Amino acid sequence: MNLSQEEEENNLSLSKFESMLKTNKVLFFDSEEFENIILHYLDIGKNNLAKKALKLALEQHPKSTGLKLVQIEMLVYEDKLEIAERMLNELYAIEPTNEEIYIQKANIYSKRDDHEKAVKLLQTALEYTDDYADVYSLIGMEYLFMDNLELAKENFIKCLEEEYDDYSALYNVVYCYDFLDQNQEAIVFLNDFIDKNPFSEVAWHQLGRQYYTLKDYENALRAFDYATVIDDEFLGAYLEKAKSLERLKRYEEAIESYNMTIELDDPTSFALLRIGKCYERLGNKPLALKYYHKTVHEDPLLDKGWVAITDFYIRQKNYQKAIYYINKALGIENENKLYWKRYATINQALNFFEEAEVGFRKAVEFGDTELDTWLYWTDVLQFLGEFEGAIQTLLQASEFYTDSHEIEYRLAGLNFMVTEETKGRFHLTNALRLSFENHTLIESLFPVIWEDKKIQDYIEKQRKP
Structure with missing residues (x-):
């Protein structure tokens, strides 16, 4: 049966089931039909309909292992783990080689944060399953929960080897590479994947992202281009392409690419x-x-x-x-x-110095430790005549910048302004030692202090021959 036929049959079953609910007539469904109906409602979040379908299903097929496993899945989802575990043990006694029993047991252990036990159960499931891709993906997720990114990556790659178009697994592989800062290794992996699957627009897009992270914008652009050629409605690829073009200063082309995203979706x-x-x-x-x-x-x-x-x-x-x-x-x-x-x-710039002082104070309060922020702030405080506040601010700044002549010259001038001669001379000595050639800062910031001949004489004495 091809995929479209299967979808058609599932849609017929759903229509028949919903018609039955409206008319209150009890119709017969085989157990597989019921499984698909229940899983459909779970997937779209209609849990009440899923429960109704499960109740009717178990009335019509009380011995169906498949339906009991769906019931267990719902119990696990609702955190009714002990009931689910009891039912699994009963099923295990009947069908010890049913891989779904091990998968659901693993799900229970995962919910209990015993991820190592979950992995062991999933590895047992591999011995009985035909769907290796799904089990490898589940193992990968358990390793992600344990923060073991290397083993997670290894299992997601095995999943892709079984089912190359499992985009969820592909995204997870790239996530592991990203988390491990293995961008070059990710590029090698993605290029190898693309060699085998050249029309995977998702792989090309992810390859572009890796190149973009490494600031190789030319190669990033090439990869995003391929992604948009394969899927000319791939909004994310157009967006990343535009960002790459911006980095390459090809602004007109970047605008075209951004406009494509607006054409494909709302602005x-x-x-x-x-x-x-x-x-x-x-x-x-x-x-x-x-x-x-x-x-x-x-x-x-x-x-x-x-x-x-x-x-x-x-x-x-x-x-x-x-x-x-x-x-x-x-x-x-x-x-x-x-x-x-x-x-x-x-x-x-507008000469609103009190507001400017508030702004610089808030900037520092919220984590700005840039030197120029401290200096602008203290210059504003000085302009407002708040010399003591400016001194305290500069002393705070000196904890971040221990050898800054800009700070020391200002501390010198401000201490002289408040007649703290000893402190002023101490900071002036430091400033001259750090950068004698910038002693003109005293003249520009503190013209009154500069006019004091004692200060000029002291500076001259510090001049190195």
Whole structure:
């Protein structure tokens, strides 16, 4: 029986069963029909219908091993493990060579987190089964649960050797390679797989992903191209192809590929955002801005869309508009250090120093430890006359940057400003030792201190001949 005939018969059985439920007439089904009906309802999540079908099935075929195994599968799913185990032991006494008994026993042990025992049972099932691919896949999953990625990978590969078009197993093999950081090994495996199965668009797509991870964008593009040739509606491959073209600075072609994803499915905010980025890199600012606005229209909660518009206006030095859009992004993602830093620098450019200080403080609070963030923050604090706060902030920064002349010159100047002469001289000595040529920082940041002849004399004394 070919696949279409089998599907047709299954559909007829389902129609007949659903008709029976509506009319309350009891019709006869053979046990295999019932199994397919029950499994169909389980697959689509209609558990109540599956239970109804199982009840009728067991009334008509009380001795059917197949139906009892389906019942056991449902019991395991509902975590009724002890009842399921009792029933399995009864079936084992009758049919000790039925591989499904071992598979269901393995399922029970897996639920109890005894994955090693589950593997042993599945290895026994291999002795009796005709469906090696399914059992190898189950063994692979048990090894994944045990975090044994090498053995998981080995079993998923065996599954593929039995059933090359099992895409779930192929994805799992690649997942193992990715987790183990074995990108080169994954490429060797996928190339070998493609040699045997050249029309596997999934394999070509996964090969492209490996090349992309290794920043080999030319080979990534070639692989994604093949995937789209084999399946001209492979949305994921068009998306990855577009990303590769972007990396290769082939922006017009990238736009074409992103547009293909929009033609194949509803527009995604990601594709619209990337099209906007491509247009901006091509120098087409009106179209770039148009697509950024399309992005936030498509998904108003996508903070990256609002940030793209923010950055667009920062580059145009239109800070009034930039502050509006960065506030939109912060309204969505309030703990993003990079957004707070943008907020701070925009406010600084607008001479809103109190707001800028809040932004830099928040950026650091949420994990920004970049040197320039500390320096901008303390420069703003200094401008606001908060010298003690600036000193404390710089001391905190010096824990991350122990030999920074930028920090030491600022600590020197600030300590002199609050008449802490000894501390000021200590930090000035450190700063001059770290970078004498940058002593002009005192002049630019602390002109009042620079005018003090004692300071200039001290600096001159430190000059190396």
